[in-house]
Amino acid sequence: MKDTRSLSNAAFALLAVLLLISGWQLIVSITGVPRYILPSPEAVLAALVRYSSLLWSHGLTTGLEVVLGFISGTLLGITTALTLAAWYPVRRLVLPLLLASQTIPIFAIAPILMLWLGYGLASKVVMATLIIYFPIASTCYDGLRQTPSAWTDLGQTLGASNAQQLFRIRFPAALPSLCSGLRMAATAAPIGAVIGEWVGSSHGLGYLMLQANGRMQTDLMFAALFILIVIAVLLYQGVDWLCRWLVPWQSLSEQ
Amino acid sequence: MTSTPLGLTVEEASLAYQGTPLFRDLSLKLAPSSWCCLLGRSGCGKSSLLRLVAGLNGSKDTQVRLSDHAGHALPAQAFAWMAQQDALFPWLSVVENLLLGDRLQGRPKNSARRAEAIALLETLNLADKAEARPYTLSGGQRQRVALARTLMRPSPIVLMDEPFSAVDAITRYDLHELATSLLSDRTVLMVTHDPGEALHLSDRILVLSPSGRLAPFDCGGPPKALSLSQRADAEKELITLLGHQ
Numbered sequence: 001m002k003d004t005r006s007l008s009n010a011a012f013a014l015l016a017v018l019l020l021i022s023g024w025q026l027i028v029s030i031t032g033v034p035r036y037i038l039p040s041p042e043a044v045l046a047a048l049v050r051y052s053s054l055l056w057s058h059g060l061t062t063g064l065e066v067v068l069g070f071i072s073g074t075l076l077g078i079t080t081a082l083t084l085a086a087w088y089p090v091r092r093l094v095l096p097l098l099l100a101s102q103t104i105p106i107f108a109i110a111p112i113l114m115l116w117l118g119y120g121l122a123s124k125v126v127m128a129t130l131i132i133y134f135p136i137a138s139t140c141y142d143g144l145r146q147t148p149s150a151w152t153d154l155g156q157t158l159g160a161s162n163a164q165q166l167f168r169i170r171f172p173a174a175l176p177s178l179c180s181g182l183r184m185a186a187t188a189a190p191i192g193a194v195i196g197e198w199v200g201s202s203h204g205l206g207y208l209m210l211q212a213n214g215r216m217q218t219d220l221m222f223a224a225l226f227i228l229i230v231i232a233v234l235l236y237q238g239v240d241w242l243c244r245w246l247v248p249w250q251s252l253s254e255q
Numbered sequence: 256m257t258s259t260p261l262g263l264t265v266e267e268a269s270l271a272y273q274g275t276p277l278f279r280d281l282s283l284k285l286a287p288s289s290w291c292c293l294l295g296r297s298g299c300g301k302s303s304l305l306r307l308v309a310g311l312n313g314s315k316d317t318q319v320r321l322s323d324h325a326g327h328a329l330p331a332q333a334f335a336w337m338a339q340q341d342a343l344f345p346w347l348s349v350v351e352n353l354l355l356g357d358r359l360q361g362r363p364k365n366s367a368r369r370a371e372a373i374a375l376l377e378t379l380n381l382a383d384k385a386e387a388r389p390y391t392l393s394g395g396q397r398q399r400v401a402l403a404r405t406l407m408r409p410s411p412i413v414l415m416d417e418p419f420s421a422v423d424a425i426t427r428y429d430l431h432e433l434a435t436s437l438l439s440d441r442t443v444l445m446v447t448h449d450p451g452e453a454l455h456l457s458d459r460i461l462v463l464s465p466s467g468r469l470a471p472f473d474c475g476g477p478p479k480a481l482s483l484s485q486r487a488d489a490e491k492e493l494i495t496l497l498g499h500q
Contacts, residue, residue: 157335
């Protein structure tokens with residue numbers, strides 16, 4: 001039952017992609033738009049093959065930035081949420097700061113990060129970390145605040161200490177909420193890395209796209225974009241799988 | 256499985272909510288291994304009284320003095336808690352849920368306790384569900400697991416807040432039979448809104464009025480010892496009493 005369902009899901013996803021590509025080809029054929037404005041799907045496929053080693057090498061860099069940023073942002077976000085939930089004084093001090101920090105456009109601080117951390121990997125990892133930090137911290141904290149009272153009551157009557165309540169009851173109870181944050185983060189982390197690369201870098205898909213843009217190699221830009229999408233989709237699928245494994249009771253109720 | 260039976264004495268129980276007292280200076284006394292049901296209209300504070308005994312005060316302004324039948328102070332471990340929601344943790348298997356109290360007390364994994372849990376599940380007809388996750392069970396099965404978890408606590412006093420009200424009538428009947436036999440050596444204080452259930456299960460019935468007074472309901476002996484016809488009369492009387500409050 002479950003297998004046929006996921007099979008048909010995959011079939012529908014494939015159908016959607018095919019429709020998109022045919023629509024794209026149709027526009028190119030009908031309008032006769034020059035290939036430096038909109039290359040045909042075929043031209044992009046050719047670019048993917050021709051530049052495969054180049055795309056692989058730059059894609060690897062961006063992929064590494066995204067994954068490292070995702071991991072560090074997740075750890076930082078969860079630590080923040082646990083700290084906020086555990087200590088009332090910290091909550092009063094940090095929560096307003098945390099909310100205020102969200103009004104700063106991440107784009108605007110990218111040049112500062114380049115200045116401080118250089119043009120290498122570190123500034124992009126920090127960029128990706130910052131962009132996912134808030135969704136992770138806030139969803140996890142929300143989950144920690146909304147533990148069903150029946151569970152905390154039980155914990156209390158079983159003699160759980162505050163730390164046990166937090167780590168053995170409230171944190172696992174917050175996992176469904178945290179998982180929705182993780183899914184959001186999986187789509188946002190690549191944005192952070194690419195913004196970082198646009199602002200200043202010597203490697204990575206964002207860098208490659210800027211270079212290709214300057215040389216009117218639009219087919220290469222599209223090919224790089226495609227690789228970026230593949231990275232984002234793989235990360236999302238990985239996170240989704242992780243979440244289903246972590247929170248099997250939620251995926252069950254969705255069926 | 257349990258330590259020696261203890262009675263329960265509650266004195267000077269007071270509770271105010273946002274400055275308004277819900278009840279003041281209530282007292283009640285339960286004999287060791289007796290079953291007492293606490294009845295009252297919705298909102299009269301019967302659940303609050305039970306939570307007060309269980310130490311689940313929340314942010315309310317409360318006061319209470321607890322001791323056993325001989326006047327000795329009761330430690331927190333003397334109480335086991337069971338509520339309307341099964342409160343089973345979905346990230347633990349059924350048997351891990353039963354052993355949760357041990358884990359939280361920092362006791363090391365112990366095969367004897369595990370065997371005890373499995374034996375209890377067998378008694379409750381749930382032997383094959385030991386390794387299952389709670390969300391794969393039916394509502395009645397989950398409530399039986401919750402009962403088992405309560406029994407795994409070696410506490411002489413069991414506090415129950417409408418434990419059987421979220422299940423269907425047939426399941427409730429089964430649970431009544433199981434609870435009666437399995438809790439026979441414990442002192443039970445149970446809140447219920449169902450007069451029939453109270454008469455069926457208890458040695459004593461206490462009625463909490465909306466004005467905050469606690470009065471025993473007298474039906475000429477332990478309610479659960481009544482014959483069917485006597486119980487029907489007592490139920491009518493009890494409903495009338497509650498209806499006039």
